[in-house]
Amino acid sequence: MAFIDVKNIKKHFQLKKGVRGKGKVLKAVDDVSFKVEKDSVFAIVGESGCGKSTLARILVRLIEPTSGTVSFNGEDLFNLKRTALKKFRRSVQIIFQDPYASLNPRMRVYSTISEPMKIHRIVPSGDLKERVAELLTSVGLTPDMMDKYPHEFSGGQRQRICIARALSLSPEMIVADEPLSSLDVSIQAQIINLLQDLKQKHHLSFIFISHDLNVVHYFSDMVAVMYLGRIMELADTDELFERPLHPYTELLLKSAPKIGVKNRSKHVSNRMNATEIPSPVDIPDGCLFYTRCPKRFDACNRIIPQLKKFEGHSVRCLLYS
Amino acid sequence: MTLLDVRELSVGFSSLYSSIKVISDLSIHVDHGEVFGLVGESGCGKSLTAYSIMGLLPENAYAEGAVFFKDKNLLEIDREELRKLRGKDISMVFQEPMTSLNPVLKVGYQIAEVFMAHYGTSKKEALSRAVELMKAVRIPSSELRVNEYPHQMSGGMRQRIMIAMAIACRPSLLIADEPTTALDVTIQAEILQLIRNLKDEDNMSVLFITHDLGIVSEITDRVGVMYAGRIVESATVSNILNSPRHPYTMGLLDSLPTVKGKPLKPIPGNVPRPEDLPEGCRFSDRCRFAMSDCHDVEPELAEAAPGHLARCIRAGESLWHS
Numbered sequence: 036m037a038f039i040d041v042k043n044i045k046k047h048f049q050l051k052k053g054v055r056g057k058g059k060v061l062k063a064v065d066d067v068s069f070k071v072e073k074d075s076v077f078a079i080v081g082e083s084g085c086g087k088s089t090l091a092r093i094l095v096r097l098i099e100p101t102s103g104t105v106s107f108n109g110e111d112l113f114n115l116k117r118t119a120l121k122k123f124r125r126s127v128q129i130i131f132q133d134p135y136a137s138l139n140p141r142m143r144v145y146s147t148i149s150e151p152m153k154i155h156r157i158v159p160s161g162d163l164k165e166r167v168a169e170l171l172t173s174v175g176l177t178p179d180m181m182d183k184y185p186h187e188f189s190g191g192q193r194q195r196i197c198i199a200r201a202l203s204l205s206p207e208m209i210v211a212d213e214p215l216s217s218l219d220v221s222i223q224a225q226i227i228n229l230l231q232d233l234k235q236k237h238h239l240s241f242i243f244i245s246h247d248l249n250v251v252h253y254f255s256d257m258v259a260v261m262y263l264g265r266i267m268e269l270a271d272t273d274e275l276f277e278r279p280l281h282p283y284t285e286l287l288l289k290s291a292p293k294i295g296v297k298n299r300s301k302h303v304s305n306r307m308n309a310t311e312i313p314s315p316v317d318i319p320d321g322c323l324f325y326t327r328c329p330k331r332f333d334a335c336n337r338i339i340p341q342l343k344k345f346e347g348h349s350v351r352c353l354l355y356s
Numbered sequence: 357m358t359l360l361d362v363r364e365l366s367v368g369f370s371s372l373y374s375s376i377k378v379i380s381d382l383s384i385h386v387d388h389g390e391v392f393g394l395v396g397e398s399g400c401g402k403s404l405t406a407y408s409i410m411g412l413l414p415e416n417a418y419a420e421g422a423v424f425f426k427d428k429n430l431l432e433i434d435r436e437e438l439r440k441l442r443g444k445d446i447s448m449v450f451q452e453p454m455t456s457l458n459p460v461l462k463v464g465y466q467i468a469e470v471f472m473a474h475y476g477t478s479k480k481e482a483l484s485r486a487v488e489l490m491k492a493v494r495i496p497s498s499e500l501r502v503n504e505y506p507h508q509m510s511g512g513m514r515q516r517i518m519i520a521m522a523i524a525c526r527p528s529l530l531i532a533d534e535p536t537t538a539l540d541v542t543i544q545a546e547i548l549q550l551i552r553n554l555k556d557e558d559n560m561s562v563l564f565i566t567h568d569l570g571i572v573s574e575i576t577d578r579v580g581v582m583y584a585g586r587i588v589e590s591a592t593v594s595n596i597l598n599s600p601r602h603p604y605t606m607g608l609l610d611s612l613p614t615v616k617g618k619p620l621k622p623i624p625g626n627v628p629r630p631e632d633l634p635e636g637c638r639f640s641d642r643c644r645f646a647m648s649d650c651h652d653v654e655p656e657l658a659e660a661a662p663g664h665l666a667r668c669i670r671a672g673e674s675l676w677h678s
Contacts, residue, residue, distance in 0.1 A: 083540055220397065220568075227620055294612070
């Protein structure tokens with residue numbers, strides 16, 4: 036039994052009706068399925084607007100999907116009631132992208148970190164201070180910082196506070212939605228090392244959402260590449276980075292800036308067709324990537340490719356069927 | 357030949373009660389046809405350097421030193437003269453294409469405005485030149501999109517509009533302040549390629565500000581690394597990336613994930629605030645090579661190898677990968 040089993044998840048948003056005609060449907064997440072094993076890091080990559088954050092919010096049940104199921108330890112996530120739901124909330128935590136927006140500016144660090152523990156009553160109130168101090172130390176901050184307010188911290192320190200808050204309930208899994216992208220390079224490295232440590236120490240599983248491919252390569256075990264709400268390719272991280280099958284994955288990998296690579300952009304822009312990502316309300320008829328694909332052929336415009344197994348990858352492309 | 361010569365530029369903010377210096381004695385130069393990269397983390401003063409060159413500093417800021425552009429000191433010429441230069445000989449592309457375009461004007465008109473302001477071109481003529489520029493920055497169906505508003509365009513397209521405005525008068529210097537940071541990697545690659553093509557065609561010089569060493573490696577010829585308001589190292593791009601002399605540059609390179617499973621070596625601690633700088637070398641409290649002298653005297657920017665400047669008393673030793 037997989038730790039997390041996502042089956043055919045769809046999230047469609049009905050857009051407001053315009054003056055003429057009926058409103059369009061935005062398919063933010065469309066028919067996404069994958070499994071996450073325990074103690075592993077599952078990464079989701081893709082350009083902005085591909086639905087990765089919507090998916091993250093579904094996985095922690097912040098929003099409900101239009102259809103599909105997510106099972107967590109064998110239980111259907113969207114049928115959990117009261118105590119079972121409360122238990123789920125304890126075992127799964129989320130870290131957001133922007134540590135400036137995800138901490139309450141009027142709460143001291145102590146209140147921020149201790150609140151989840153009070154709600155779930157897992158620590159006797161007499162021991163709360165000690166536990167908060169312990170958590171702060173484990174994320175590389177000092178216990179005396181618990182009396183401060185968020186504005187007194189730098190971005191990296193705030194992200195550490197968010198991590199401490201996520202850890203306060205000893206979760207089994209953390210969903211990290213672009214936890215590094217608002218931080219400076221040197222601070223990013225500190226946070227990656229911290230996540231790596233915590234993962235080993237607490238046997239945490241991660242769903243790691245990022246657009247930084249170098250970080251994903253470094254940190255994750257499995258990768259799903261999303262485009263316009265669908266998974267285009269899914270494979271073991273090393274395998275995917277070594278041998279990308281889908282033309283979109285290939286394009287993403289070639290686009291990532293790397294030290295020592297001089298002509299990346301020449302390469303990328305020469306190969307790409309039209310440059311714009313289609314609007315998610317007006318998606319192409321056949322393959323979603325048709326408009327930008329350097330390897331497209333006639334059939335791509337008509338047939339919608341399915342996600343198929345091919346040499347250990349799952350790939351949604353007519354080249355591999 | 358030198359096009360832009362910044363000499364001992366200091367920039368600070370003063371209020372009634374206090375005065376804080378955020379850039380100290382910064383000297384850089386950009387030659388004809390080269391891309392000079394200014395690298396550093398947020399708050400190190402790299403954007404402020406660009407603003408001082410463009411004369412766009414806020415009211416409460418002061419700038420000392422000299423910024424020579426084709427033998428004119430930009431810090432001393434009057435506003436009118438600066439306004440004639442700005443957008444014509446020197447232009448700038450900002451980080452956020454969303455906030456730097458006017459939301460209530462059509463993009464074509466915003467480009468056309470540049471011609472009308474600098475050359476007194478008629479509106480009709482200026483608009484047709486705007487379409488040509490939009491073609492030059494590879495915006496598909498330019499004839500139609502010239503009548504669109506910024507909100508109708510994607511981030512990448514908006515940044516192309518910004519670039520079209522910046523190169524409208526064929527400037528000799530383009531200042532690009534993190535022009536690709538807000539964009540997806542695929543779009544980023546295209547914008548960089550666009551800037552490089554424009555540079556090659558017109559022999560334009562570029563001052564490229566970024567925090568991404570991957571981009572530095574890709575597009576720049578020479579690099580200046582900034583830390584806490586100072587240049588700490590400056591050399592050719594290959595020297596900076598392959599044999600850095602300053603521990604801060606080494607720290608930045610070590611922070612990048614390369615080999616899987618190998619723990620990263622981040623720089624400990626945080627960037628100091630300008631009002632709270634450590635004694636001696638500004639990097640000393642985060643430096644793994646610091647010695648007792650480092651905490652007493654701030655080192656000068658000195659030649660560590662031919663053409664390679666570093667502000668570190670141990671720059672002569674081979675510390676990299678030791």
